[in-house]
Amino acid sequence: MRARRGSRALPALLLAGLLALTACTADPQPAPPPATDRPTEPVAAPTRIVVGVDDLGPGFNPHLRSDQSPVTTAIASMTLPSVFRPDARGVLQLDPTVATSATVTSQNPFTVSYELDRDAGWSTGAPIAAEDFVYLWQQMRGRPNTIGAAGYREITDVRSRAAGKAVDVVFREPYPHWRELFDDLLPAHLLKDAPGGWTAPFANGVPASGGPFRLMQVDRLRGEVLLARNDPYWATASVADEIVLRRIPANTLPTALESQGVDLALPEARPEITQALDVLAAGARPPTVQRAPRPxxxxxxxxxxxxxxxxxxxxxxxxxxxxxxxxxxxxxxxxxxxxxxxxxxxxxxxxxxxxxxxxxxxxxxxxxxxxxxxxxxxxxxxxxxxxxxxxxxxxxxxxxxxxxxxxxxxxxxxxxxxxxxxxxxxxxxxxxxxxxxxxxxxxxxxxxxxxxxxxxxxxxxxxxxxxxxxxxxxxxxxxxxxxxxxxxxxxxxxxxxxxxxxxxxxxxxxxxxxxxxxxxxxxxxxxxxxxxxxxxxxxxxxxxxxxxxxxxxxxxxxxxxxxxxxxxxPQGLVVSNPQTDAATHVTPGPIRTGPMWDARLWAEPEGSAEQPTGDAEPEN
Incomplete structure (x- = not known):
């Protein structure tokens, strides 16, 4: 978790320049005496969490088998809206930031009605709405390479109400597992008419965010994914400004952990990794190692x-x-x-x-x-x-x-x-x-x-x-x-x-x-x-x-x-240091969403420091 001190300097310099121009063109006024008796409130530096991973994976659509990886799971849990999310015990709970209610409203035909949060929207400004439900249903029910398609094939119709902010989903017969559906909704307004919209936009990014973070940049050459706080997010904002998922080769992972080059690592359990961690365990700052089965x-x-x-x-x-x-x-x-x-x-x-x-x-x-x-x-x-x-x-x-x-x-x-x-x-x-x-x-x-x-x-x-x-x-x-x-x-x-x-x-x-x-x-x-x-x-x-x-x-x-x-x-590991543990309380998390499921609550550990690397521009 790293301080970035350069990311907000440019707006301040521009403001200073504008004030200077104004002073040159307006009638000069005597400057007020400096206020020496008023305490200056410190401005917190932006925080950056660096997470080490084995690789970035082939793509980032969480509904495709071909794209499955820990990085895809992490990105989806931080950027895409889901009607239900697993809690710490893995039990699905309604996410009120996406839907204020989801209930069975008819048995014949079996119908589930969703009332969506009126403030819920994509980072593009478009609302999260019924069209996102329709798009996901249409893609999942008939395409190969999907995950969990059987439930979507039980749906016969998806209807919009209340200008798209209410949805009625009709099934061919009572379907008890309906809460497992409509997770990781995708931005239909960007994808439905795009060539290769189901796959191509996810090869190197996520087109829009409906969660607390936004995917800003994928740098495959350097092996990094940058996520930043999603400023248009309508619910409680994330504590951290940025999260970086960084590829860390196995032979450099122990050094990165020991030098605090990474705050957290999510490698697959392998002999060379576990042996290196055993060596670190005997040191002055032994890491915390938790086993996390892959989903x-x-x-x-x-x-x-x-x-x-x-x-x-x-x-x-x-x-x-x-x-x-x-x-x-x-x-x-x-x-x-x-x-x-x-x-x-x-x-x-x-x-x-x-x-x-x-x-x-x-x-x-x-x-x-x-x-x-x-x-x-x-x-x-x-x-x-x-x-x-x-x-x-x-x-x-x-x-x-x-x-x-x-x-x-x-x-x-x-x-x-x-x-x-x-x-x-x-x-x-x-x-x-x-x-x-x-x-x-x-x-x-x-x-x-x-x-x-x-x-x-x-x-x-x-x-x-x-x-x-x-x-x-x-x-x-x-x-x-x-x-x-x-x-x-x-x-x-x-x-x-x-x-x-x-x-x-x-x-x-x-x-x-x-x-x-x-x-x-x-x-x-x-x-x-x-x-x-x-x-x-x-x-x-x-x-x-x-x-x-x-x-x-x-x-x-x-x-x-x-x-x-x-x-x-496969078995994964969640490797952290004492400072990271104190700031994040990281756990393996529910198997469906993984260790990053509550990343929006993570804070910067005391003593963390990294030199700024410059601002990243959105890729899309």
Whole structure:
């Protein structure tokens, strides 16, 4: 938290100049004697909070899976309005600065009515209004790459009243999880007619703010995001003037903490980080370290609509070749293994649902039995073929998501060892999660992480994955299909992507594994429709309290059909020093919103100091 003494000097100088000009043109008047007996009230210097992060992430739309990162979560919690927000215990509470009331006003049809705060507005001057509800509903219900779309698909109409300051949302049937909807509203007046409005404006910013802070600048070269107090904010203003989210490489994080170059750090838990923090713990100013599970689960998603993985026996064989524990140990050894399709280890009462014999470690006999039953034959060269054609798969990961690319590399190694040809492609994350086929862009050559070593942070979310240390290099395996980099689009068979780890279990399961809508191509990985599963998901979606027996049956079907394979839940850290703790009382926060959920209340710790770096201009 830093003092900036230069940011308000210019207006004062201009005022002084104007007064001087006035004195030259008006009749001179005798100057009053200086007031020496009146105390001068000190003017507080602007405050700056510096938060260290691993990287900036690929984009900042909190509703897109491709943009998920701690930085996106932090920015959304500080800049975007939500009707309901989780309190310190994670329980959703009405945010009265956005809506003065939200109640069920009809059971037939089931209708929820929102009365919006009349002063609530965007930093552009436009009101936060019904059109923002309509825009979010329309985008969420029919687009791929969204988070928690199932609840929005239950809505049949969104109506405006009171000049847009009242909203009636109509559902097809009673929907008990309606409080989870309409969080992180977006400025419809800027986005609804903009080309690529759902994605493009969020690549390097947030178009407008409806919260206590405003995103002023994204500097990917320096690895910084600057947020400033949103002066048009209608409710209680933030205490701090600015918050900087700054990329801090793992090898410099201990020095930055010790020298107070950063006030707070939010790295992913990795061996090199925890070992460095252990060293600092023995010093004179030991940091406070709190564990904070990330709000997502890393998983592999299979393309079940067509291609070789449309056959469940092939999916079973492929899964039996994979060592999920080894993937986690290679990429994120401090993460927590996940053995369920719906719940995550951070959920209260989490219980693994993987049955006996579920894929976990390599089982060559099970893989051979499944592929043989599907008609494949393993040749003398160890390769699996069907009617003379090699079994080849395309494994895809978003180029901007370094950890996803690391997972894809390890998966490719394991499948290649099992006799399967593999091509790794790394197009942009939004394209990967929305298009049935993508340009086969090869990941930038890198080295495979050594066992027990995680990826080195420091990437800025650009197109090239960050390099990770390793004893040996591993080139991307090739296939007999379109060569990587050839430009011929390819369909991705195995997708590395996150799924959310919060919210009611019914909407989670239906959003992630329910039948795709007309707007979501069935050719996308994870876009499956199983007759035995969808009725269970329909029941869970609208259940106030999910029946454990129905959840268990849905999990059994998912383990049999394998539309995906859960891997692990990343673990974050909240690292602070005693001064920061006294000023912010920072905690991991609710998993949905993270440690920055109450940043508007944070104050400057005593003794903080940083030289001014100059004023930043808004990017948009």
């Amino acid at each position: 997502s689960v890393q998983q592999l998603e299979f393309r079940t609509g067509d291609g070789p993985l449309a056959d469940p026996r092939v999916r079973e064989g492929i899964a039996a070749m994979l060592d999920r524990d080894a993937i986690r140990e290679r990429v994120a050894p401090d993460a927590v293994a996940v053995n369920a399709f719906g719940a995550a280890p951070s959920d209260a009462g989490y219980v693994p649902t993987a049955p006996a014999g579920a894929p976990g470690r390599p089982d060559p006999a099970a893989a051979a039995a499944a592929l043989t039953e599907a008609g494949y034959v393993r040749g003398q060269d160890g390769r699996w073929t069907l009617a003379g054609r090699p079994l080849t798969l395309v494994v895809g990961a978003g180029a901007e998501r370094t950890e996803d690319v690391d997972i894809a590399r390890v998966v490719a190694e394991q499948l290649k060892a099992g006799g399967v040809g593999v091509t790794i492609v790394a197009p942009s994350a939004p394209d990967l999660l929305t298009e049935p086929s993508v340009t086969p862009t090869t990941p930038t050559p890198t080295t495979t992480p050594a066992p027990g070593a995680g990826p080195v942070p420091g990437g800025d979310g650009g197109a090239a994955p960050a390099t990770t240390p390793a004893p040996t290099t591993t080139p991307a395996p090739t296939t007999s299909g379109a060569p990587s980099g050839s430009g011929t689009p390819v369909a991705v068979d195995v997708l590395v992507a996150p799924r959310i780890a919060y919210g009611a279990i019914g909407p989670r399961l239906d959003s992630d594994y329910g039948c795709p809508t007309d707007q979501v191509p069935e050719a996308l990985p994870g876009a499956a429709c199983f007759p035995a599963l969808q009725p269970l998901l329909d029941d869970l979606l609208v259940a106030d309290r999910p029946d454990p027996a129905v959840v268990a049956e849905a999990e059994r079907v998912l383990w049999r059909q394998l539309p995906a394979l859960p891997l692990y839940q």
